[in-house]
Amino acid sequence: MNYVREINAFVDWLETNPLDAPTQALWYSLMAINNKCGWKEWFTVANLTLQAKVRVSKNTILKHRSTLVEKGLIQYENQGREVGRYRMVSLINNRSVNNTPEYEPICEPEHEPIESTSVNNPPIRTPKQEPTDSISAKIALDLEPFCDPNSAPLYKQNKNKLNQKDIYTIFKHWNDQKIITHRNLTESTKRHIRNMLADGYTVEEIMAAIDNYAEVLNDQQYYWTYRWGLDEFLLRGVDKFKSASHPRTNFLKDKAKTPQQAQGGVDKYANYVNRNVSYDDI
Secondary structure: OOHHHHHHHHHHHHOOOOOOHHHHHHHHHHHHHHHHOOOOOOEEOOHHHHHHHHOOOHHHHHHHHHHHHHOOOEEEEOOOOOOOEEEEOOOOOOOOOOOOOOOOOOOOOOOOOEOOOOOOOOOEOOOOOOOHHHHHHHHHHOOOOOOOOOHHHHHHHHHHHHHHHHHHHHHHHHHHOOOOOOOOOOHHHHHHHHHHHHOOOOHHHHHHHHHHHHHHHHOOOEOOOOOOOHHHHHHHHHHHHOHHHOHHHHOEOOOOOOHHHHOOOOOOOOOOOOOOOOOOOO
16 A cells, blocks of 8 residues: 555545544554554554544444444454454555545556557556656655754753853852852742843853952941842842942942952052153163
8 A cells, every 4th residue: 555645545535425533533543553564454453552542432433443344444353352353445446435536546657648449448547657756745744744953942942051050150159158048049049040141141240249249248348237148139239239330339438448449459559650760860
């Protein structure tokens, strides 16, 4: 049997011989099983297997099997306690299957139609050969389509993996500062970190804000003493303590101090004054 041709013939046959959906599903399932069996003339299949494929009860399988037998689409033999045998009736080769519509079969002929010279004999018609691409396309319809992977889901998956790594990096960096140590990384904290990253903050910016916050809390020259947990810091503190907001200057008790002193990194050349000295004085 030709799987594709039989299915196409069955679709054409249904135009003048309507069947219930479960009956059609049973026929398709039997065809698929016979295909896997290598197109044996008779093959066996258990009712439980058909029930699982069609997703109906045993009684429903028996009912629709009787319909297929009655329509001449299959043959069935009861083997007592053994599994029953099935035989698929070809719609291509058997025109007597309840008004199977006449049509030119899809095949690969070698000759053009030959007109018979006999009066009593009808002309022998050999179908025209179809292009190879057309035949390949018809065969492909029966196969599971294979397409190139979509890059968007892969990008999204990689981005999610990257976000997970960033989340743990930020969480560990927070605990390393020992502001308020959290034992577990909660879903709420993960969500807040994702939101910050989605808003355009980089991991480095968030970690720098944490460093600034820890410095302000632990240095007596700053007046800020309130300790947030990580969730609250992400909601309320990142903007205040990000480096662009100059927190090590804004939270100084003594505003007269220079930003370099406040940051703990005094430039030893800050007070150096250039002097004009002539070459003769050197």
